[in-house]
Amino acid sequence: MLLHHMLSYWSDQSPNKTALIQEERKQSYRELENRSVRLAFALKEELGICQGDRVGVLSSNCIEMVELLFAISRVGAIMVPLNIRLTAKELQFIAGDAAVKTLFFKDEQASLAADLAALVEIPHMVQFFGIPDHNIIAYESLVRKADKLSLTEPSDLTEDSALMFIYTSGTTGNPKGAILSHGNNLWNCVLGAQLMEIGQYDVSITVLPLFHIGGWGLFLLPTLFQGGTVLIISGFDVSRVFKDCNEHKVTVFMGVPTILNEIRLSPEFKSTRLPTVRLFCSGGAPCPVSLIEAYHENGYELTQGFGMSETSPIALLMRVEDSREKKGSAGKPGICCRARIVDEKMNDLPPNGIGELVMQGNVVCQGYWNRSKATEEAFMGGWFHSGDLGYKDEDGFFYIVDRKKDMLISGGENVYPAEIESVLYQHLAIAEVSVFGIPSEKWGESPMAVIVLKQGSSLTEDELKIWIQDKLARYKQPKIIRFVDGLPKTASGKILKRELKLKYAEGSHEN
Numbered sequence: 001m002l003l004h005h006m007l008s009y010w011s012d013q014s015p016n017k018t019a020l021i022q023e024e025r026k027q028s029y030r031e032l033e034n035r036s037v038r039l040a041f042a043l044k045e046e047l048g049i050c051q052g053d054r055v056g057v058l059s060s061n062c063i064e065m066v067e068l069l070f071a072i073s074r075v076g077a078i079m080v081p082l083n084i085r086l087t088a089k090e091l092q093f094i095a096g097d098a099a100v101k102t103l104f105f106k107d108e109q110a111s112l113a114a115d116l117a118a119l120v121e122i123p124h125m126v127q128f129f130g131i132p133d134h135n136i137i138a139y140e141s142l143v144r145k146a147d148k149l150s151l152t153e154p155s156d157l158t159e160d161s162a163l164m165f166i167y168t169s170g171t172t173g174n175p176k177g178a179i180l181s182h183g184n185n186l187w188n189c190v191l192g193a194q195l196m197e198i199g200q201y202d203v204s205i206t207v208l209p210l211f212h213i214g215g216w217g218l219f220l221l222p223t224l225f226q227g228g229t230v231l232i233i234s235g236f237d238v239s240r241v242f243k244d245c246n247e248h249k250v251t252v253f254m255g256v257p258t259i260l261n262e263i264r265l266s267p268e269f270k271s272t273r274l275p276t277v278r279l280f281c282s283g284g285a286p287c288p289v290s291l292i293e294a295y296h297e298n299g300y301e302l303t304q305g306f307g308m309s310e311t312s313p314i315a316l317l318m319r320v321e322d323s324r325e326k327k328g329s330a331g332k333p334g335i336c337c338r339a340r341i342v343d344e345k346m347n348d349l350p351p352n353g354i355g356e357l358v359m360q361g362n363v364v365c366q367g368y369w370n371r372s373k374a375t376e377e378a379f380m381g382g383w384f385h386s387g388d389l390g391y392k393d394e395d396g397f398f399y400i401v402d403r404k405k406d407m408l409i410s411g412g413e414n415v416y417p418a419e420i421e422s423v424l425y426q427h428l429a430i431a432e433v434s435v436f437g438i439p440s441e442k443w444g445e446s447p448m449a450v451i452v453l454k455q456g457s458s459l460t461e462d463e464l465k466i467w468i469q470d471k472l473a474r475y476k477q478p479k480i481i482r483f484v485d486g487l488p489k490t491a492s493g494k495i496l497k498r499e500l501k502l503k504y505a506e507g508s509h510e511n
Contacts (some may be wrong), residue, residue: 002153002182003163003221004073006189007033010227014200019224019246020063022232025077027063030228035143036070042146043076047124047315051076051154054165058082058091061210061234064128066102066220073163073182076154076330080165081211085491088115093174094167095120097370102126104139122285123151128261147293158243159183165369166213166309177369178310180213184219188312192222195281195305195317196252203276204252205245205261207233209491213313218254218283236493238262242272247346249276256284257291258432258493261303264294265431272298277318283307284494286400286418288425289328296324306330306400310384312363315339316398328422329397330390337361341392346381351394353478354401354414358383389416406497408437408445410475417497420447420478423471427464429457432487434495435478438504449478450500451489459483480504 010017011033021026025037043049055077059065080098082091083154095116104120105113107130107210114133117125126137163185165177192198196219204223208215223230231248233240233265241263245253259277260282280295282304295302303323307313316339317498318331333339340348349355364384367375378385389407390400401407402416409415418437424433432452438447453459461481468477482504488496 001159001186002073002157002161003185004036004070006225007036007070008184009226011054011387014227017200017227020066020228020232022061022234025063031127034068034149036067037074037142037149037151038146039071039149040403041068041073041148042142043071043077043102044151046142046145049102049124052159052162053101054079054080054098055393056080056082056095056098056122057105057211058084058103058113059106059128059211060084060108061206061215061232063232064104064106065210066232067232068218072088072435074151074153076157078162079168081375083167083211084109084112084158084209088112091116091117093124094177097174098165098167100179101357104128105196107132114320120498137152147258152465153294155269159186160366160368164213164216166365168309176371176374178365179367179369180309180312180365184312184363185217186225187336187357188217188314189222189225190336191317192217192219193208193226195314195319195331195334196222196251196281196408197320198222198228202226202228202251203231204228205233205248205250205252207236207255208409212492213256214256214307214492216217217307218281219252220389223252235338236262237466238266241266242268244275245274245277246272246502249277250274251278251280252281253277254281254283256487256493257282257287258285258495260287260295260431260456261291264291270298279303281305286330286402286422286490287328288422289409290422290425292323292327304330306357306388306398308386310365310378310386311337311359312365315359315361315386318397322397325389325423326393326395326397329393329399331472332396332398333359333361334363339365339398339399340383341390346383349391350434352391354389354391356404357398357400359386362440386435392509406436408447410440410445410447411443412438413475414478415445415447417447420449420472420476423468424449424451424464426471427467429453429459431441431455431457431496434487434497434500436497436501436504438480440479443475446481447476448504450484450487450504452484 015030115246167175305317440446
């Protein structure tokens with residue numbers, strides 16, 4: 001089975017069912033199928049895209065990106081989503097490394113696309129909306145020009161064929177392109193549908209950006225796999241959440257902790273009910289227990305999971321029925337994924353022992369494009385090494401403690417920033433917090449906290465240090481605290497801890 005086969009199935013079974021919604025636009029399964037087939041024909045005949053060619057896309061969320069993915073699937077090409085928040089210089093490496101043959105971009109990203117094209121040779125440029133400049137192809141003219149509603153897929157295209165290159169953030173060097181196959185994405189659909197119980201009558205909302213795997217896998221593709229409806233949002237706006245969810249009867253809402261926290265802090269969180277939302281799901285970073293409890297107390301179900309670009313992205317996911325008893329857990333592996341907690345020698349640790357999370361299974365990527373050494377290191381011992389620290393309790397539920405690289409050692413003790421953040425989130429005045437290590441002459445490293453207060457709240461460093469005294473061991477208590485107006489974030493809402501470290505840690509030595 002290939003990715004586009006699921007679209008063809010629902011186009012035949014429920015042709016008039018709404019597949020996609022964006023603002024005032026609605027697109028049925030039959031319309032999505034027809035337009036993706038026409039586009040696939042145009043990719044092949046007009047642009048010369050062949051099996052294995054890489055197609056870049058530089059765009060905020062839109063229906064056209066979904067059409068493009070299914071068209072790429074049909075011709076056996078490979079999608080390379082590009083982060084619209086990066087500069088042209090940063091994108092230059094990714095586009096060059098992937099050897100992008102055609103670039104699709106939204107009119108909003110026209111200037112960035114032009115800057116990129118000046119740095120990297122890209123044979124064809126296609127603009128989604130608006131009137132494109134000279135030598136740039138208009139997307140709609142490309143789709144309408146194609147007059148075929150059938151296309152013979154390559155005979156040697158299989159579930160193992162690459163479908164996406166998802167480039168990681170490159171925290172220790174240039175980004176690496178995780179190779180995700182048709183099978184990886186389809187098994188992720190199985191996991192998402194199974195563990196979240198997504199069905200044909202569900203409406204999921206896509207607020208995570210489609211230039212990350214989270215936008216596709218949580219839960220756009222799993223919802224389409226089940227014949228449901230997807231509401232696509234081009235940019236998260238907390239003031240529109242309640243209106244959009246009520247208007248379109250959203251049932252499944254996926255967000256990272258910062259997005260869910262913004263919703264919680266909204267005045268409408270307690271005053272406006274979302275009667276159709278049966279489930280909120282958190283991922284991308286450990287979710288503070290206090291945030292989970294706030295949703296539970298307001299009558300919502302909130303569960304969480306764990307995933308990565310390299311796992312398509314679902315690796316662990318919490319079932320709804322376990323979410324209240326096991327608050328803070330990322331759940332268990334899905335039916336096609338295995339997970340272990342191991343020490344440095346790949347020995348399994350006993351329950352509650354903290355070690356690295358390693359994984360195997362159908363959702364795990366094939367490796368990194370053009371990075372044989374990085375692939376070998378990541379799959380050492382035959383298991384994919386996540387770089388995340390966690391533990392498994394006596395009942396087999398996994399808990400993510402922190403990124404291995406974020407852990408700090410203070411006076412010989414391991415300190416996990418996520419644990420400290422979870423405690424700080426319990427303070428009623430704190431809206432957002434990020435904790436990281438700073439150099440210490442006495443202890444080697446000490447924790448520092450950068451905090452955003454809730455609107456109208458006040459709190460001093462001394463008051464917070466007194467409050468936390470009986471909640472954390474002394475070596476875990478932040479030695480330096482800074483209050484700021486906002487924290488830097490990625491487009492998907494993750495806090496950019498690396499930027500905070502660069503800004504504060506170098507000049508903040510604690511004795």
